Every structure is written in C-alpha cells, then in structure tokens.
Amino acid sequence: AQSVTQLGSHVSVSEGALVLLRCNYSSSVPPYLFWYVQYPNQGLQLLLKYTSAATLVKGINGFEAEFKKSETSFHLTKPSAHMSDAAEYFCAVGLLTGGGNKLTFGTGTQLKVEL
C-alpha cells in the first residue's frame, strides 16, 4: 500500500521568502514521486517528478525537491516566493499497475504569499 502525508494544510510566507512544503511517503517499492500545483477551478499542473535518477530534482517556476530515502521524504522548496505561487500543492506517489501508474495524492498544502 502506498500513502502520502503532507504536513501543514496551510502555509503562509512573505514574498521573497523561502518556500518549504513537506511531503513524506510510504511505499513498498522504489517510488515514483511527483509534485503538482492546482490553481482555483483548474486541473493539476506538473511541477516536477522523481523517477530514480538524480535525488535533487529541478522543476518549473524555480521549484525543486530532494528525494531522501532514509527520511522517506520529498519536500518541495523555492528560494524566493512570488505572489503568483499562491495555489494548492499536491505531492503524489505512483504505483505501477497493469501497465499504468496509479497516483496516490496527499491532501494538499494551500500556499499563501503575503506582501
């Protein structure tokens, strides 16, 4: 069974400050991990993915995440927050099944960026 825990349903940062969104996973096999962002009334947009290559993964819009197997974590960071980063962020772990990749999502973290 796979699961994802996102610590902190709401995170608030000042514009220009570091963004840190936490994700811990549980997986019985080497995981495929993803971060998605969702803006109101829209679908999910892929930020970055980890598929067993480099442990530090760079994504779009200046975001990056580091896979730490010993901590079963895949935290998302951005050095300097921008107002446009305000959105909901979902961490997901993929389970390969029947030729597909069934994603299990966390409950999400709402990021608020303040002036």
Next chain:
Amino acid sequence: DTGVSQNPRHKITKRGQNVTFRCDPISEHNRLYWYRQTLGQGPEFLTYFQNEAQLEKSRLLSDRFSAERPKGSFSTLEIQRTEQGDSAMYLCASSFGQSNQPQHFGDGTRLSIL
C-alpha cells in the same frame, strides 16, 4: 499539443439523474486516467485505460459508475442515479511512453447534485 480537454466544465443535476462526462486526452497519449477530487482533498484514483482496454478500477467506482474508451481516443465517464455524495470534481489525465511518465491533467468537470 492542445492539452487534455474535459466537457462540460460544470454540471448541475438533480439527485437520481444520470450524467456523462467526456475527456479528450492529448493526441497519441495511450494511457488515460480518471480521478475524483472532493473539497479539501487530493484526487483519488477511479480507473485507468491503456488504449481501449480498461485495466484497473478502484473500489470507489461503484456499480453506478461506468467508463469507456471505445476507440482508444476520447473517454466517457457515466454516473447513473446520482447521489449527493457524487458531488465532486472529476479529473481526467493522460500519459504516453513508459508507465512512470507523468500524467497531464485536464481542468476537470465539477458535478453538483441538488
């Protein structure tokens, strides 16, 4: 690459009615997924197609739900005899290549049951 398209964007219906949603994946994407997202939660997997074959269904997908992908291109998700608990955002995603490749999501269909 025009992205994953879902129609309608919003659907309001009375309890007990049947509804059908459509998903057009990115051209040439052979894998298609349906997820359901309720307020304040992450998406939950419903079902998965590889080409026209439905290869996995979640236990969340009760007998009132049926999904098809008749020609391996677009897909439909039908809910019969809708219930209040069916109110949610229904998301479609598609992918291509190796099965670990990321899924590209549409903007979803928001279903409201009166």
